[in-house]
Amino acid sequence: MATRLTRKTIGAVCLGLSLVAAAPSAVAVGDVLEIPARDTQLATEYLLNDVAEAGERMVAVGERGHIIYSDDDGRTWTQAEVPVSVTLTAVDFANETHGWAVGHSGAVLHSSDAGETWTLQMTGIRAMELSIEAKEKQVEVMEEEIAEAPEEEKGDLEWALDDLLFTIENMQSDMEIGPVNPLLGVWFENEDRGFVTGAYGMILRTTDGGESWKDMSGEVLNPRGYHLNAITQVTGGGLVIVGEAGFIQVSTDRGDTWETRESPYTGSFFGVIGTGKVNEIMAFGLRGNIVFSSDLGRSWKTVPVDSTATLNDGVADEYGRIILVGNGGAVLVSTSGGETFKHYFRDDREGVMDVVPVKANHLILFGEQGVSHADETGKNL
Incomplete structure (x- = not known):
């Protein structure tokens, strides 16, 4: 299985829906935080927003509290036991066993058994x-x-x-009203230290594996409360947060302090990855905009692409490719270190939220179509 060098966030469409539909009533919000995800054979066909790797296992999260995992490169999937039925937006594993998932209503879930069972650690009320x-x-x-x-x-x-x-x-x-604001990003350094980010500038840190949390919004310069859509660590150790209006923050001290980085694009970023090279960052988002930095965000260049599809997530794989995926079935592939991309659109035009390369000619795509197996251009196998 390919080594992933990325973290992921929810895409533009899903974020918009979350903020519009998040709070019809306190009762409805409370219900989805208390009702376990329904066991269904269709979990692999519903919207999946993110995927992470727990050792050799893939763990994907999506709507209705669905979490599924696979130990055979995505050929078969098992549905996990999840105590909530809110839409889940992001997942990250600190090691082979300990992982965290976040989602609507400020839900933070933790697993200590490689994603098979989950417990609710926090809701939006506590946040x-x-x-x-x-x-x-x-x-x-x-x-x-x-x-x-x-x-x-x-x-x-x-x-x-x-x-x-x-x-x-x-x-x-x-x-x-209730816990209405969604969490959108999660990253954990180890079993103890991690961050979650979300709507309206939410950023919380834990140093005890999620038993307690500290609000870090005052440590990040974000006076307008922009949504913080994704967080990742790049090669070299730098932490990067991206969000609305070209928002980029970088930390070089494990998240204790953060510095603003000026972006050449002032629209929303929905994803950020490292390329695998020291201090290299690639951020991407609305209307297909991609920016690249080789010096931890101190300078940037815009990457030219022929597609205007909003981009949701990506990966730098062991085969020397950078693969970005997005709305309308967009699959963008670079074999030049991110200098140029070839773009493809899947026939079904369903939005793609994340991707895992399992071979040089085999991708697993996650999104509106659930799980799909595709060739290197995104075409179904």
């Missing part, structure tokens, strides 16, 4: 409580700054304080 607590501490700090500031500087600080208080009031109102 919101953590965020409010962090912002209330910011209010205390800002009030002290205002008290000590020269008179000519007080006005701007007071405006900023008003904005912060308004944000807290909005979050408290959202709490009455």
